[in-house]
Amino acid sequence: MAKKSGITIIALILSFLLSAGLRADDGYRLWLRYDRVSDPALLKSYTGTVRGILTEGQSTTINAASRELHAGLSGLLGNDIPIVTAVTSHGTVIAGSTANSELVRSLIGGNTIKEVNGEGFVIRTAVYNKKKIILIAGNEDTGVLYGIFRFLQLLQQHQQIAELNIESSPQTAIRVLNHWDNLDRTVERGYAGFSLWNWHTLPGYLSQQYTDYARANASVGINGTVLTNVNANALALTPGYLVKVAALAGVFRPYGIRVYLTARFSAPIDIGGLKTADPLDPEVIRWWNDKADEIYGYIPDFGGFLVKANSEGQPGPQNYGRTHADGANMLADALAPHNGIVMWRAFVYDNNVPEDRAKQAYSEFTPLDGKFRENVLIQIKNGPVDFQPREPFHPLFGAMPHSQVMPEFQITQEYLGFSTHLVYLAPLFEECLKADTYARGPGTTVGKIISGEGEDKKLTGMAGVANTGTDRNWTGHPFGQANWFAFGRMAWNPKASSADIAREWIQMTISSDKETVSGISEMMMSSRESAVNYMTPLGLHHIMGEGHHYGPAPWVHTGRPDWTSVYYHRADTEGIGFDRTRGGSNAISQYFTPLDEIYNDPARCPENLLLWFHHLPWDHRLSSGRTVWEELCYRYYEGAATVSSYILYWNTLDGKIDGEVFDQVKSLLLIQEKEAAWWRDACLQYFRTFSGRPLPPDLKEPGHPLDFYMNLKFSNVPGI
Amino acid sequence: MAKKSGITIIALILSFLLSAGLRADDGYRLWLRYDRVSDPALLKSYTGTVRGILTEGQSTTINAASRELHAGLSGLLGNDIPIVTAVTSHGTVIAGSTANSELVRSLIGGNTIKEVNGEGFVIRTAVYNKKKIILIAGNEDTGVLYGIFRFLQLLQQHQQIAELNIESSPQTAIRVLNHWDNLDRTVERGYAGFSLWNWHTLPGYLSQQYTDYARANASVGINGTVLTNVNANALALTPGYLVKVAALAGVFRPYGIRVYLTARFSAPIDIGGLKTADPLDPEVIRWWNDKADEIYGYIPDFGGFLVKANSEGQPGPQNYGRTHADGANMLADALAPHNGIVMWRAFVYDNNVPEDRAKQAYSEFTPLDGKFRENVLIQIKNGPVDFQPREPFHPLFGAMPHSQVMPEFQITQEYLGFSTHLVYLAPLFEECLKADTYARGPGTTVGKIISGEGEDKKLTGMAGVANTGTDRNWTGHPFGQANWFAFGRMAWNPKASSADIAREWIQMTISSDKETVSGISEMMMSSRESAVNYMTPLGLHHIMGEGHHYGPAPWVHTGRPDWTSVYYHRADTEGIGFDRTRGGSNAISQYFTPLDEIYNDPARCPENLLLWFHHLPWDHRLSSGRTVWEELCYRYYEGAATVSSYILYWNTLDGKIDGEVFDQVKSLLLIQEKEAAWWRDACLQYFRTFSGRPLPPDLKEPGHPLDFYMNLKFSNVPGI
DSSP: OOOOOHHHHHHHHHHHHHHTTOOOOOSTTTTOOOOOOSOHHHHHHHHHHOOEEEEOOOSHHHHHHHHHHHHHHHHHHTSOOOBOSSOOSTTEEEEEETTTOHHHHHHHTSSSOTTSOTTOEEEEEEEETTEEEEEEEESSHHHHHHHHHHHHHHHHTTOOOSSOEEEEOOSOSEEEEEOOBOTTSOBTTOOSSSOSOOTTTTTTOOOHHHHHHHHHHHHTTOOEEEOSOSSOOGGGGSHHHHHHHHHHHHHHGGGTOEEEEEOOTTHHHHTTOOSOOOTTOHHHHHHHHHHHHHHHHHOTTOOEEEEOOSBTTBOOGGGGTOOHHHHHHHHHHHHGGGTOEEEEEOOOOOSSOOSOGGGHHHHHHGGGTTOSOTTEEEEEESSSSSSOSSOOOOTTTTTOTTSOEEEEEEOSOTTTTTTTSOOOOHHHHHHHHTOBOOBTBTTOBHHHHHHTTTSOOSOOEEEEEOOOOSSTTSSSSTTHHHHHHHHHHHHHOTTOOHHHHHHHHHHHHTOOOHHHHHHHHHHHHHHHHHHHHHHSGGGOOOOBOTTTOOSBOTTOOSSSGGGSSHHHHOOOSSEESOOOSTTTTOGGGGSOTTHHHHHHOTTTSOGGGHHHHOOEETTOBOTTSOBHHHHHHHHHHHHHHHHHHHHHHHHTTTTTSOHHHHHHHHHHHHHHHHHHHHHHHHHHHHHHHHHOOOOOTTSOOOSSOHHHHHTOOOOSOTTO | OOOOOHHHHHHHHHHHHHHTTOOOOOSTTTTOOOOOOSOHHHHHHHHHHOOEEEEOOOSHHHHHHHHHHHHHHHHHHTSOOOBOSSOOSTTEEEEEETTTOHHHHHHHTSSSOTTSOTTOEEEEEEEETTEEEEEEEESSHHHHHHHHHHHHHHHHTTOOOSSOEEEEOOSOSEEEEEOOBOTTSOBTTOOSSSOSOOTTTTTTOOOHHHHHHHHHHHHTTOOEEEOSOSSOOGGGGSHHHHHHHHHHHHHHGGGTOEEEEEOOTTHHHHTTOOSOOOTTOHHHHHHHHHHHHHHHHHOTTOOEEEEOOSBTTBOOGGGGTOOHHHHHHHHHHHHGGGTOEEEEEOOOOOSSOOSOGGGHHHHHHGGGTTOSOTTEEEEEESSSSSSOSSOOOOTTTTTOTTSOEEEEEEOSOTTTTTTTSOOOOHHHHHHHHTOBOOBTBTTOBHHHHHHTTTSOOSOOEEEEEOOOOSSTTSSSSTTHHHHHHHHHHHHHOTTOOHHHHHHHHHHHHTOOOHHHHHHHHHHHHHHHHHHHHHHSGGGOOOOBOTTTOOSBOTTOOSSSGGGSSHHHHOOOSSEESOOOSTTTTOGGGGSOTTHHHHHHOTTTSOGGGHHHHOOEETTOBOTTSOBHHHHHHHHHHHHHHHHHHHHHHHHTTTTTSOHHHHHHHHHHHHHHHHHHHHHHHHHHHHHHHHHOOOOOTTSOOOSSOHHHHHTOOOOSOTTO
């Protein structure tokens, strides 16, 4: 039994399995399956088109890319694709970068590929030495790696590869996963087990899983990972941990992935022995400068810091009467000599409960526009509250023209059913990215702002709070993998279509049968709206269980007001919703015209955000002709019913897809169905105490009285 | 892609892999590999001998056994072994129980198999209808399941199967794993990730891993699992958890495994709303009776309770002036109508620090001998202190003739290097089980006592604190699997040989190459002694890091005295060791004659327990002619050097065994080598401050001064 690379073996194992019509899929391989192509005609065409591999260059990245290409093609084509050193036949795949290959430069006809940027790639059918070849080229080796993954995906997706002419460049520079992983391996808001980082056995033992994590990320263009929780522990910045971080960085480096850490703002006190963490204090400044030097001694390509400051109890510059810009810039200056960056979160909380929390980040940050260093990115949640099933886009997008901003999406489903609900999040991402801010007139979408389109931004980026953990399939729910996949794709291209991404993911992960792809895709594409409906329809938000955020709890009314539910839904006998119009909190004023006008007017405000911006009477009529109360009822019922329809559909797949995946998703859909009904019934039982109205007669009464739902207690809910 | 049972597919996958000479083994399959037999001559002989499967009976156990037999044989023989309904050819494997099969009774020639007990089995070559068949039979279906696993293991171990005549019966009745798993999925003293029990997704989602856990246990005869930590949370006894426990019990039941829970003694107060947990209080008695009824409503074959009471802060009967017997009997009475049992731990701690903690359990429990109910087992740690690398056997073994006792071994390596040290524990188990207590004269081994040999015990048993977790290979260290395997084997047969078990495990898990088996076996068999040497030679004990128990810390001297290191090693300028002779704590008096005499005499006391029983001058001469100080030094160096020799040996396996396993074990051995040197150097630097003597001149000086080791700080050590 010879020692082989993990990738090769995985590929070969799976090619066997598929060819034998057998699989028991524990999900570990994610979308990197490389099973032998099941369509015989297509397989024949592929084997005719791809006959050898020639990679150019000697970097660890090229080596990793080359291994992936060989394993992937050998698996997909069902036989060992030879690695060649010269092009002597048709069908050679030539991969390399203009930076490191004379051959590639000659094929490109220049010193650089002008059509793509540094990390971009081209995949082209070409002729070399009178032989038809496939060129996978980038300007840098990382681009080659990305190109190779994309090329393999074409085969995984059963696309034609006879005549290729693909160009692709990432539209954002910093494409990162934020892991809210604590050093004790618990994961805040993690629902897929525990942290992937086994700090105890690092740096001595480098699990194969670290490599596979890097492969998965690189395959969708993710180029950074923040290893630690934003609610940070300064210990991560001490030598004992840095040597472990460096070991991970070493595994990730060939895959184009940089590591970042969260910097606890009070670290100079916590681990430095200083009496202050005042960002303008010379000793503090020196401490961070020294710390940055020290970190780069361990990790020469360290990415930088992600910082949550003055928010939810985290220390920050305001503790010393300084601004967020003072804090961010101090860290940025320490990192700048090493080309590191600071991602500074705009998710802030005043100690004084604000009149409208949705307004707070905008109020605090817009005055600082233009005051941040060149190596600072302001990380802004997609919506102004907190990763709710639906929010309007965050008003800071477009409102910081002289700053660099990146959105923060949540891939882990803190508010969307944990890892037991099938909710495809790409439509949520897409809704935000395609939202028109009107910041520079119509068409100034969030996507354009964050990719710096038409602007001269040095730094752009997109962050996603990771949903990975120790569960054997990485994400708990098999469909959680799609959210990780889609995040990477959309960070690469904020204009990408969530529907396209869904189809690609299904083809690579579950089935290449057209009807099955279309059926599963339909389910995925409606799933987020379904969750909105059974949780928070019509613009409702933040009515989940307290603390653990599990299940519905619109009745929460004690404790800090902006952590309660009643603060947000404001239901009373008159009506329901948060009045953010001019007559209310005036949050609408944070949006550019005409959005402020549209949002201000209940007749023009999109119905799916109606109760976000308006407190409306129960009898207010909607476009459907129904009252707010009736519509609320119908939406809740529709949301839950949609989940039931997923089960009916899923049952038709029995025997058509892998049995283990089938069983797991079926079990989870049954949980989701139960919990959707729980949301529906608990919320309607609660809201009817205000509306004083019956359910529309065609709807079934909830299963239990309100106090049943209010008395439910949960212990040891994961992710806290 | 048709849906298939997990077992079938795993078997088929692996038969392919081995036949293709390829594996990348993540360890998930444990020793249940069923790879195609690699020796062509043997394979040919097997395929001639095994040609069909006929199972008798319809129970879920027979169904599970039948699936296993089919998957296993099909994998091992490399083709689908047909399931037949009649014996029409040679080579049919007939499996069934006398309880449920007329055919089996006729083949046995009676209504029961007299040679084996209820869970036992026979495997016999026989003739039926003039055809040569293989009979796998038990008196009950569970025996059939065990027989099938044993039969498959014969093939996995490349043994001859042409003429079989095997009889085997378990020598203990209750063979359980104790999981110290908390409800938040952390595992106390767990070093393989987190708890296997995903309470959040139970009961809705039943992971395939639960089934595979049951298969692994059944394959070595383990028939019970205590799901929760002995430092117990009463919430586990509430309906919200019981429904989840019942779901797990449903998965385990076909595999002959009962579930047990830990009962927090204060549960009547914690969750019952009572004001007391006094075991003689009628309300408390009623509460537990009702609770037992409730539990059995969920789980009809619930095994019973494991209880840690009045120990390390846990509540217990002594809080109310009652005895351990009062507490145990009250719970036993509640469970008795349902055939449940109580396992009551003898690991007790007085609030007043005792003169010698090693004496305490004996002192507290011997007066209670004969006072426990028939359905109570006293669970006694193998040694009198706490799972140290070496302890004498616990003096309670043999000292409770009118009670039922079971040993508690620790499979998780709390004191033996966590999951980064290769330490094969079966020699430790064997040392204890074969120790002669002299309780009923010479030859009264611990093994005889716990299996009730020559006695009329209704209940016997053996418990092991589990080393399983969410790590992909279950146990963190690949060799940790061997400890789980060996525990099961020795619980089945306390007279088993640890060397035999090692060879069997290696053959089934790593390699069937004779030389490799022998080399790895040699390494395993010496590994525990090696750990004793580099950690606690000559009878030293309890000198590890405080709280987390990571690494050496003989200097710990603050806090509760019997939790310090100095309490146990008692090093001073005169000498070292705990005087437990007649002139000291007189712990030796807890052993039967002649052991008390032997232990009392430094000249006769086994050298490997010398400092356990004696405080000896540094210059005291040992059999080697060396002084205590010199011997201590040489042992520490020898222990560490042995680990280095493992690395040299392991490197010779590169290319001969699976690459992923090779790499992981190599990385872990390098960690172990470093930590062994750390133990050696820290301990010797510390003890020389008392001995005032130099190291023997042929030994290298430690790498750092003492304060270096004393100042090492560790955060987030796993398992706390």
